[in-house]
Amino acid sequence: MDRPCRFQFILYITKGSAPSVRAEENLRRICGTRISVPCHIEIINAASSEADPSKHVLATPTLIWDSGLSRGRILGDLSNEKAFLAVIGIPAGDL
Numbered sequence: 172m173d174r175p176c177r178f179q180f181i182l183y184i185t186k187g188s189a190p191s192v193r194a195e196e197n198l199r200r201i202c203g204t205r206i207s208v209p210c211h212i213e214i215i216n217a218a219s220s221e222a223d224p225s226k227h228v229l230a231t232p233t234l235i236w237d238s239g240l241s242r243g244r245i246l247g248d249l250s251n252e253k254a255f256l257a258v259i260g261i262p263a264g265d266l
Contacts, residue, residue, distance in 0.1 A: 177208035178238050178259065183217045185231040190248045194232035197249040205256060 182198055184191035195214055202210040215221050217231050226235060234245045241260055249255050 178202070178206060178210040178236060179213075180210060181213045181215060181226075181235045183215050183222065183226070183228045183231050183233045183235070185218065186216045188231065191232045193248040193250060194234065197252070197255075198234065201249065201252055201255065205252065206261065 217228055230246055236259055245258060
């Protein structure tokens, strides 16, 4: 039986843009090294037909997350790891 993911991440990008590339790299690195529970990552090109207009993504990169306890969005390349983890609810003491 599969263990449910605690974090569901949807990263809206502009394919090939430097900030979007950095955001995807940072998200994958942080999930792989700093978050101790499973993460599901979905990458969506904001210009593609897969993009959900109801999400109201106006800029890229935009990360939308759901942890089951909280949800929200972050704009930018996720380069400030400490701030990113604090926003999604992982206290600095857990690093």
